[in-house]
Amino acid sequence: MAWLRVVDALKAPAGSRVTVKGWLRTRRDSKADGGLSFLAVHDGSCFDPIQVVARAGLPNYASEVARLTTHCAVECSGEVVPSQGKKGGVEIAADEVRVLGSVEDPDSYPIQPKPHSFEYLREVAHLRVRTNTFGAVARVRHCLAMAIHRFFHERGFYYVHTPIITASDCEGAGQMFRVSTLDMLHCPRTPDGKGVDFAGDFFGKEAHLTVSGQLNVETYCMALSRVYTFGPTFRAENSNTSRHLAEFWMIEPEIAFADLAADAALAEEMLKFLFRTLLAERADDMAFFDERIEKGVVARLQGIIEKPFLRVPYTEGVRVLEEAIAKGKKFEFPVEWGKDLQSEHERFLTEEHYRQPVILTNYPKGIKAFYMRLDDLDAMEACARDGRAAPASLHKAPPGQRQTVSAMDVLVPGIGEIIGGSQREERLERLDARIDEMNLPKHEYWWYRDLRRYGTVPHAGFGLGFERLILFCTGMQNIRDVIPFPRAPKQAEF
RNA sequence: GCCCCGAUAGCUCAAUGGCAGAGCGAGCGGCUGUUAACCGCUAGGUUCUAGGUUCGACCCCUAGUCGGGGCGCCA
Numbered sequence: 001m002a003w004l005r006v007v008d009a010l011k012a013p014a015g016s017r018v019t020v021k022g023w024l025r026t027r028r029d030s031k032a033d034g035g036l037s038f039l040a041v042h043d044g045s046c047f048d049p050i051q052v053v054a055r056a057g058l059p060n061y062a063s064e065v066a067r068l069t070t071h072c073a074v075e076c077s078g079e080v081v082p083s084q085g086k087k088g089g090v091e092i093a094a095d096e097v098r099v100l101g102s103v104e105d106p107d108s109y110p111i112q113p114k115p116h117s118f119e120y121l122r123e124v125a126h127l128r129v130r131t132n133t134f135g136a137v138a139r140v141r142h143c144l145a146m147a148i149h150r151f152f153h154e155r156g157f158y159y160v161h162t163p164i165i166t167a168s169d170c171e172g173a174g175q176m177f178r179v180s181t182l183d184m185l186h187c188p189r190t191p192d193g194k195g196v197d198f199a200g201d202f203f204g205k206e207a208h209l210t211v212s213g214q215l216n217v218e219t220y221c222m223a224l225s226r227v228y229t230f231g232p233t234f235r236a237e238n239s240n241t242s243r244h245l246a247e248f249w250m251i252e253p254e255i256a257f258a259d260l261a262a263d264a265a266l267a268e269e270m271l272k273f274l275f276r277t278l279l280a281e282r283a284d285d286m287a288f289f290d291e292r293i294e295k296g297v298v299a300r301l302q303g304i305i306e307k308p309f310l311r312v313p314y315t316e317g318v319r320v321l322e323e324a325i326a327k328g329k330k331f332e333f334p335v336e337w338g339k340d341l342q343s344e345h346e347r348f349l350t351e352e353h354y355r356q357p358v359i360l361t362n363y364p365k366g367i368k369a370f371y372m373r374l375d376d377l378d379a380m381e382a383c384a385r386d387g388r389a390a391p392a393s394l395h396k397a398p399p400g401q402r403q404t405v406s407a408m409d410v411l412v413p414g415i416g417e418i419i420g421g422s423q424r425e426e427r428l429e430r431l432d433a434r435i436d437e438m439n440l441p442k443h444e445y446w447w448y449r450d451l452r453r454y455g456t457v458p459h460a461g462f463g464l465g466f467e468r469l470i471l472f473c474t475g476m477q478n479i480r481d482v483i484p485f486p487r488a489p490k491q492a493e494f
Numbered sequence: 495g496c497c498c499c500g501a502u503a504g505c506u507c508a509a510u511g512g513c514a515g516a517g518c519g520a521g522c523g524g525c526u527g528u529u530a531a532c533c534g535c536u537a538g539g540u541u542c543u544a545g546g547u548u549c550g551a552c553c554c555c556u557a558g559u560c561g562g563g564g565c566g567c568c569a
Contacts, residue, residue: 111505
């Protein structure tokens with residue numbers, strides 16, 4: 001008898017004899033027809049379980065089948081028949097039900113056939129994947145990961161494995177986790193006694209977990225033209241929100257012979273490809289998210305696929321915000337050209353004003369990273385070129401402080417920033433000026449600067465937070481529920 | 495890191511200084527080709543930890559631990 005996955009058994013023609021192996025979601029009993037039990041069996045291969053009908057005539061019916069409870073492991077064999085139930089479809093008329101693993105105490109088993117809060121399920125993360133929601137999240141996560149690799153592979157990108165451990169302290173994207181084999185109780189001290197002497201540490205210098213693969217992947221970009229990384233990333237910030245993790249996965253493409261416009265086009269094309277693929281390949285799970293997690297999430301994704309993303313300069317975003325404030329909109333934080341936008345500002349733009357994904361571009365130099373390319377025109381000149389009005393606060397900024405860089409943030413409703421990227425500064429003298437301005441240790445960047453000395457070309461890239469993508473696609477609210485085992489401040493169980 | 499809220503049965507929650515309860519889940523029985531089934535019965539408690547106030551504390555006070563929401567930082 002053929003052992004089929006549940007997804008295939010559900011499609012098997014009536015009359016086939018099949019075996020399925022999986023776990024019980026529910027058991028319902030009936031005394032009709034001499035007694036029978038309906039077993040909902042799932043194996044993770046799709047959202048729906050298959051119904052196995054076990055009759056009282058089975059030799060182990062009273063001793064085992066009638067005692068099955070949620071998440072008992074079973075192997076069921078029988079004939080595929082049209083279901084007599086109201087829901088239609090097929091079911092298995094069992095002629096054998098083997099119990100592979102029972103649940104020792106159904107009363108205290110942490111997962112029960114009833115609604116559980118996500119907060120509670122986080123405390124039993126080793127078992128929560130057995131629920132509808134977390135099974136669906138797991139399949140969606142896989143689908144999106146595969147789609148990301150396919151998207152880049154089909155377009156000639158090479159997948160580069162950038163290091164997890166970095167011994168340079170120059171990534172500058174946030175607080176880092178230290179990697180060390182030193183005995184913390186007896187740390188060697190520097191000769192002046194003030195610091196820790198890392199010369200005797202494993203790498204001979206201070207080492208950390210990576211906060212970004214970008215600088216490394218740029219080196220491969222300068223030989224392979226189109227590359228990307230997709231790996232774990234670590235941030236040690238004491239960040240306590242539903243959108244942050246200490247360990248998360250990030251996708252970082254880098255393209256050569258490209259400017260900011262090409263970067264934005266790539267980001268838009270990739271997101272749309274991912275949404276299309278997800279809706280096509282995981283329609284079952286997405287129907288569940290649409291019905292039980294966030295009404296309208298499927299229509300939202302479909303709507304996004306069809307319309308072009310807006311491109312809006314940061315300066316124009318500030319003008320829109322100033323206009324909204326003038327009309328009475330209240331924000332907790334002030335809006336001023338030259339300052340970074342707060343989450344509430346970004347969300348106003350994407351959720352209330354434009355009501356669609358927006359790519360904000362050309363941010364003030366002062367709030368962005370050293371490696372971002374300095375724009376040729378300053379913000380006032382760009383307004384004049386495009387025939388746009390300048391925000392009031394830009395007029396107040398000294399002319400020398402109106403410079404912008406070719407940065408972009410992709411903002412989406414419900415999440416805010418999902419992608420951050422930029423065209424990179426490919427001109428060595430400009431890059432050096434920025435490193436000096438920001439008082440960064442230039443010698444640490446020797447290999448990064450070499451890229452500008454030897455065959456430099458315009459290039460650009462971005463970072464996509466994988467878990468934020470999953471949040472957006474599923475309507476799940478907390479980022480800790482879309483990664484199997486979340487790591488966050490005070491949270492590293494499992 | 496800041497602000498707010500919370501911790502009581504397996505889970506979700508009531509009980510506002512005086513006998514610790516309900517719904518769901520679980521067990522048993524009844525009914526039913528069932529579908530988040532329905533009806534009845536039963537079991538199930540170190541009220542987060544430590545200390546304090548009180549004749550008496552789930553309840554009030556102090557400290558801590560853990561969890562959640564919001565903000566900051568960011569992807």
